[in-house]
Amino acid sequence: MLKLDFHPSGRHFLQIPGPSPVPDRILRAMSLPTIDHRGPEFGALGLELLSKVKKVFKTESPVIIYPASGTGAWEAALINTLSPGDRVLMFETGHFATLWHKMALRLDLQPEFLGLPGYDGWRHGVQADMIEARLKEDTGHELKAVCVVHNETSTGVTSDIAAVRKAIDAAGHPALLIVDTISGLASADYRHDEWGVDVTVSGSQKGLMLPPGISFNALSSKAIETSKQAKLPKSFWAWDEILEANQNGYWPYTPSTNLLYGLNEALDMLLDEGIDHVLARHQRWAAGVRAAVEAWGLEIQCLDPSVYSPVLTGVVMPEGIDADDVRKIIYERFDLSLGTGLGKAKGKMFRIGHLGDCNDLTLIATLGGCEAGMKLAGVNLKGSGVIAAMDYFATNPLDAGKR
Ligand SMILES: *Cc1c(COP(=O)(O)O)cnc(C)c1O
Numbered sequence: 001m002l003k004l005d006f007h008p009s010g011r012h013f014l015q016i017p018g019p020s021p022v023p024d025r026i027l028r029a030m031s032l033p034t035i036d037h038r039g040p041e042f043g044a045l046g047l048e049l050l051s052k053v054k055k056v057f058k059t060e061s062p063v064i065i066y067p068a069s070g071t072g073a074w075e076a077a078l079i080n081t082l083s084p085g086d087r088v089l090m091f092e093t094g095h096f097a098t099l100w101h102k103m104a105l106r107l108d109l110q111p112e113f114l115g116l117p118g119y120d121g122w123r124h125g126v127q128a129d130m131i132e133a134r135l136k137e138d139t140g141h142e143l144k145a146v147c148v149v150h151n152e153t154s155t156g157v158t159s160d161i162a163a164v165r166k167a168i169d170a171a172g173h174p175a176l177l178i179v180d181t182i183s184g185l186a187s188a189d190y191r192h193d194e195w196g197v198d199v200t201v202s203g204s205q206k207g208l209m210l211p212p213g214i215s216f217n218a219l220s221s222k223a224i225e226t227s228k229q230a231k232l233p234k235s236f237w238a239w240d241e242i243l244e245a246n247q248n249g250y251w252p253y254t255p256s257t258n259l260l261y262g263l264n265e266a267l268d269m270l271l272d273e274g275i276d277h278v279l280a281r282h283q284r285w286a287a288g289v290r291a292a293v294e295a296w297g298l299e300i301q302c303l304d305p306s307v308y309s310p311v312l313t314g315v316v317m318p319e320g321i322d323a324d325d326v327r328k329i330i331y332e333r334f335d336l337s338l339g340t341g342l343g344k345a346k347g348k349m350f351r352i353g354h355l356g357d358c359n360d361l362t363l364i365a366t367l368g369g370c371e372a373g374m375k376l377a378g379v380n381l382k383g384s385g386v387i388a389a390m391d392y393f394a395t396n397p398l399d400a401g402k403r
Pocket residue numbers: 018069070071072096149151152153180181182183203212
């Protein structure tokens with residue numbers, strides 16, 4: 001039998017960049033009895049959360065909720081808007097962009113994969129000027145969509161989506177803008193309407209602090225219009241029937257009732273605190289963690305400070321050290337889970353998640369586990385990252401004088 005009770009005393013430190021720790025308040029909300037998904041209470045709940053969720057995406061347009069992981073919502077975004085053989089422009093920021101590209105190939109699309117070369121290409125964000133140049137060449141408007149990852153979870157780079165919008169407009173190109181902010185939503189600044197995004201893809205288990213299992217497509221009216229002509233086969237993922245049922249707060253099939261209780265609670269938590277405050281909290285944590293990496297004398301995966309992620313930080317190990325060996329020691333000795341290096345970054349770095357339900361002390365403890373574990377693994381550290389982070393948090397209070 002799978003042994004799930006192997007953790008030592010105290011709470012496990014789940015500091016991977018998703019799933020993120022689920023607050024007790026959300027777990028409690030999810031423990032309520034499952035109700036009839038066709039009954040009147042459910043309709044009221046559905047209407048309430050479909051309206052509240054728009055605020056997190058900063059949109060007035062409909063947001064579709066799927067009972068699926070983020071990957072399902074990726075697929076939904078493509079198959080609702082595109083037809084077999086359509087050309088799409090995707091940008092290689094890291095492992096998740098690469099997986100999305102692979103999916104586009106499997107769906108019978110013709111994706112072009114723009115990017116900066118090599119492993120170093122995974123240390124920068126989307127280059128909007130490259131997108132603009134490519135779209136200007138496409139005078140016949142064969143490219144039907146531009147697909148970019150907002151917060152590239154494999155590297156800790158948060159790309160400038162407003163700049164991508166500007167690039168598309170500067171090229172006078174009609175392509176749809178489809179954005180993955182599965183790990184960015186509710187942790188990194190995101191503005192679906194203001195940035196003119198046509199489809200935003202997101203998921204539950206990162207900034208929204210929920211368990212894995214639901215995901216989202218935020219739409220634009222242009223995306224909805226385009227979907228009426230799009231010819232890739234779809235049934236479960238089709239927006240039309242979902243949008244119709246959603247008008248009364250229902251779904252065409254059984255939704256994830258208890259996860260939706262959790263979503264409703266998460267939305268209350270985020271909206272009561274205020275999204276801008278939530279974002280400021282994440283920026284501050286990220287700065288504290290970067291202060292630690294700097295004090296250790298190690299490199300951050302992201303080489304461009306203007307696109308440092310507020311969600312996670314990739315820590316590059318010195319030559320000759322396997323980052324997964326370090327992670328293993330940290331996990332076994334300190335009951336702390338860190339993100340592994342993915343794809344081109346495998347073995348080169350680990351990722352510290354600082355999203356969702358964290359606080360200064362959970363992060364100081366996390367950095368303590370990293371520091372002690374790296375020492376055990378023989379990593380040469382210049383100084384104490386823990387002390388640097390403590391100093392950063394102590395001297396940069398978020399709500400000075402509130403308590
Ligand atoms: C987590 C993640 C995904 C995949 O989502 P799943 O829920 O694992 O299917 C895709 N893109 C990004 C940027 C992610 O962080």
